[in-house]
Amino acid sequence: MTRKFDFLVIGSGVAGLSYALKVADKGTVAVICKDKMDVANTYYAQGGVSSVTNMLVDNFEKHIKDTMIAGDMISDIEAVTKVVKEAPTQIQELINWGVNFDKDESGNFDLHREGGHSEFRILHHKDNTGAEIQESLVSAVQRHPNICVFEYCFAVEIITQHHLGVTVTRQTPDIECYGAYILDLRKKKVDTFLSRVTLMATGGVGNVYQTTTNPRVATGDGIAMVYRAKGTVKDMEFIQFHPTALYHPGDRPSYLITEAMRGYGGILRTLDGKEFMQKYDERLSLAPRDIVARAIDNEMKNRGEDHVYLDVTHKSSEQTKLHFPNIYAKCLSLGIDITKDYIPVAPAAHYLCGGIKVDLNARSSIQRLYAVGECSCTGLHGGNRLASNSLIEAVVYADAAAKDSLAQLHHYDYHEGIPAWNDEGTTLPEEMVLITQSAKEVQQIMSTYVGIVRTDLRLKRAWDRLDIIYEETESLFQRSVVSPEICELRNMINVGYLIMRQAIERKESVGLHYNIDHPHRKS
Helix, strand or coil: CEEEEEEEEECCCHHHHHHHHHHHHHCCEEEECCCCCCCCHHHHCCCCEECCCCCCCCCHHHHHHHHHHHCCCCCCHHHHHHHHHHHHHHHHHHHHCCCCCCECCCCCECCECCCCCCCCCEECCCCCHHHHHHHHHHHHHHHCCCEEEECCEEEEEEECHHHHCCCCCCCCCCCECCEEEEEECCCCEEEEEEEEEEEECCCCCHHHCCCECCCCCCCCHHHHHHHHCCCCEECCCCEEEEEEEECCCCCCCCCECCCHHHHCCCEEECCCCCECHHHCCCCHHHCCHHHHHHHHHHHHHHHCCCCEEEECCCCCHHHHHHHCHHHHHHHHHCCCCCCCCCEEEEEEEEEECCEEECCCCCECCCECEEECHHHEECCCCCCCCCCCHHHHHHHHHHHHHHHHHHHHHHHCCCCCCCCCCCCCCCECCCCCHHHHHHHHHHHHHHHHHCCCCECHHHHHHHHHHHHHHHHHHHHHHHHECCCHHHHHHHHHHHHHHHHHHHHHHCCCEECCECECCCCECCC
16 A cells, blocks of 8 residues: 655654644644554653753853763764754743643742753653653644554655665765655555655664663664665764663663652662762762763672662652652552662663764755654764753754755655565564574673673674674565564664674764773863
8 A cells, every 4th residue: 555645754752743743734744653652762751851941040051061061072063052042942832732841839940950961951740751741742643633643553664766776875965765665563564655755753772782761662763774775874882871770670671760860869879888979970970871870880890789779868758759759659669668768770771872864954864854853863962962952852853854844845746656565475484583582682792792881802792793693684584574573673783783883983982982992082
């Protein structure tokens, strides 16, 4: 079946849904969701959204400086300035869509402060800000008559000239996107979605690692699809590990203990109760995430322990329950009363700072294809994302993509003659265990060799191991009926390859990329 829409949005987090709402008055929109519409990284974001709102003590220049410092001074200053200065307007957009940010008794925003921020500027909704945003946008999308949502549908490949028999290389200057092949998971059939404009908003890559705070759907699909279509992908070596995921073996995703809890006054301790951040940074537990994650990783390895503790027992019991009701309830369900007990925590793969390279209008290197949110690389984060900058980046760049694509829409039409998905000669995989075991091997390789601390030898070993799995998987893909399992495995391998290749190419330690064999970049 062939379907036609003015706008094709692949992904249903804050980036994809806010874009859909911004363009829907001007054309038809299809939103593709791997799972239900509310299953996205956005939903799991606890901390909040950063924006300068209290001009009495804060200003844009401070937020810009904090972002640049956190990014190890390699962030794109134009992207940083754009996001910081446009943030207040987009906050108002979120409020207009029904997002309810917490306020104090005076009616002002109840602002939090997180690691790396010089001022209190984090807007939040208790400790489930992402869920509040996701639910509000889902509701707004469901009310819009021009938006069609396709749940349980998997984007297999974007459609370019390659599918018309044209040879496309990374040097081809005019690659165009005409839509995507979409697998309906319930009908087990691949449909052709043609579009005048396509937006990639597929989120992160956390499930390339063994331990992650990301939902199961975060397997880097959009990045892998664009890479295979010869699009430009950048800064994949910068993987942010959240320092404080709840240590409870077997949980997937790992439950996130928000950065805001350290901003609230939480203290990191070793298993014998001793503070340790003073050994690593003068900002103690409020140091940027890469520093805190490496500190925890070092303490765990030196002591041979599986986790450390986060302590908020010295804070007001009632205030802790008020500010962090969901974390309190989750921990209590495991027999941990955070008002009396230390919280066991350990780092987990959390956020990708790189991705599909885009310009200030969210345009990728492939014409008619935009990328927004965690799957994109705007240059905002540089070597390391400043806490709570991601959600605001998503809505700012969704706005930029909407404005630019609406301005360009009249130049584009549907491309006729696109062939249907070809599965001739394929069969069902004889043994699904081949796919599931390979996926586990990829996660083990990435966690063991391409994690928080890297070496040249570890990266070389990871490359050699992954290459074997790549050859096996490509052979299996060519002869198998397309399925989400084989597609996700293929995407995970592509993403793992990009992370380690770009880690190998960077001959310095900078931001989140910490290689013992290479010195830190001189500022």
